[in-house]
Amino acid sequence: MANILQWFPHTTAPFIANAPMFGFADVSLATAATKAGGLGFIGGGFDFRTESTQLQGLDTQLANARSILCLTDDQPLPLGVGFITFQPGGFIDNAIPVLRKHRVAAVWLSFPQADADHLPIIQAIRKAQRGDWDIKIFVQVGTVKAAEEALQQGVDVLVAQGADAGGHQWAQGASLISLLPEVRDLLSKARNKTTAILAAGGIVDGRGCVAALGLGADGVVMGTRFVATSECPAPSTIKQTIVSASDGGVSTIKSIRHDVFQSTDVFPRQYDGRAIIGVNYEDSREGVSDEEIIRRYNEAKEAGEHQRRTVWAGASIGSINAVVSVEHVIRSTQQEAKVILERLKAGY
Ligand SMILES: Cc1cc2nc3c(=O)[nH]c(=O)nc-3n(C[C@H](O)[C@H](O)[C@H](O)COP(=O)(O)O)c2cc1C
Structure with a gap:
């Protein structure tokens, strides 16, 4: 199996990364993850046009990360950036230069219109890699077919995303218990010992x-767990909603409706998203029209209220019981995992 810990020498076992949640995983969350021995990811967004304010913001955040981590200009940045790729226009010309300028250690690609769209991007990143810049390429996949395609494209890390995940994901896909072994078998059959696999979807503790x-994973990714941390820029009402929810199979649901209600329905149809069943969803169940829900959503938003905002969250939400620091999440998960592994080794 590939040793992902060696690729990122500051990381400790078991390997943990925060998901590059756009708007949630910012420089504060990502640098805290890296400092605690995880791999921090910043959510870089989905707009790669020349005038993209998302890329401008990313550029600023990466410069800040360098100073937060007390790194000199000649040191690589032990952080990753995640991008949503269903509108890939401009990625090669505008996003890659930002990654290269800051010499980030990893890039994460998710949610293409078609899997094949990642190939030119991956080829361009490989070409841009110079002697002083080593970047590992992560691709998030929610099906075995998508994993096969990503492997053929020569990615370094497959992030297998199961259907318990919070946020956007494959509309049709299995949970990790079915998906991961099949993805691991793909690598075994190909005698592939260089690609690593990370697991994402419903992991919140050891x-x-x-x-x-x-x-079959080499490490894990957590998303929802990191939203309920002190470093996450999400409003405290969202963190409290996550902390107080339980029974995630019932309190969250996978649907495109969450995006419809807040007019963010821009993802290709092979994806949907898991979020808490909130006021909008309840209204819809009671027969309120989409137009009226969107109107109510906009009204609340203009009033600065968050109660109608979609709270993206995974099915393991019931095991998240407090807002804690990023360091606490990483250290306690690693510690708990080690205790369980010892117990299993001892046979009880
Ligand atoms: C609030 C939130 C925002 C997310 N945003 C993104 C994103 O911008 N890009 C992405 O690739 N995945 C995104 N995801 C999905 C994560 O990459 C990951 O698959 C998921 O968080 C794992 O499940 P978990 O939340 O149960 O840990 C998001 C997830 C959440 C909860």
């Missing part, structure tokens, strides 16, 4: 981490 390792 128990989920050990389960993922057992299913």
Whole structure:
């Protein structure tokens, strides 16, 4: 199996990355993850046009990361950036130069219109890699077919995303317990020992981490767990909604409706998203029209209220019980995983 810890020498076992949640995983969250021995990711967005304010913001955040981590200009940045790629125009000309300028350690691609769209991007990143810049390419996949395609494209890391995940994901896909072993078997059959696999979707503590390792992952990614941290820029009402929810199979739902209600329905149809069943969703169940829900959503937004905002969250939400620091999430997950692994080794 590939040793992902060696690729990122500051990381500690078991390997943990925060998901590059656009608007949630900012420089503060990502640098805290890296400092704690994880791999921090900043959500870089989906707009790669020349005038993209998302790329301008990313550029500023990466410069800040260098100073927060006390790195000199000649040191690489032990952080990754995630991009949503369903509108890939401009990526090669405008996003890659930002990554190269700051010499980020990893890039994460998710949600293409077609899997094949990643190939020119991956080829361009490989070409841009010079002697003083080593970047690992992560691609998030929610099906075995998408994993096969990404492998053929020569990615370094497959992030297997199961259907328990919070946020956007494959509309039709299995949970990690089915997906991960099949993705691991793909690598085994190809005698591939260079590509790493990370597990994403419903992991919030050491128990989920050990389960993922057992299913064939080299490390884990957590998204929702990191939203409920002190470093995450999300409003406290959203963090409290996550902390107070339980029984995620019932309190969250996978649907495109969450995007419809807040007029963000821009993802290709092979994707939907898991979020908490909130006021908008309840209104819809009671027969309120989409137009009226959108109107109510906009009204609340203009009034600065968050109660109608979609709270993207995974199905393991019931095991997130407090807002804690990023460092606490990483250290306690690693510690708990080690205790469980010792117990399993001892046979009880
Ligand atoms: C609030 C939120 C925002 C997300 N935004 C993104 C994103 O911008 N890009 C992306 O690739 N994945 C995004 N995801 C999905 C994550 O990459 C990951 O698959 C997911 O968080 C894993 O499941 P978990 O939330 O149960 O840990 C997001 C997830 C959440 C919860």
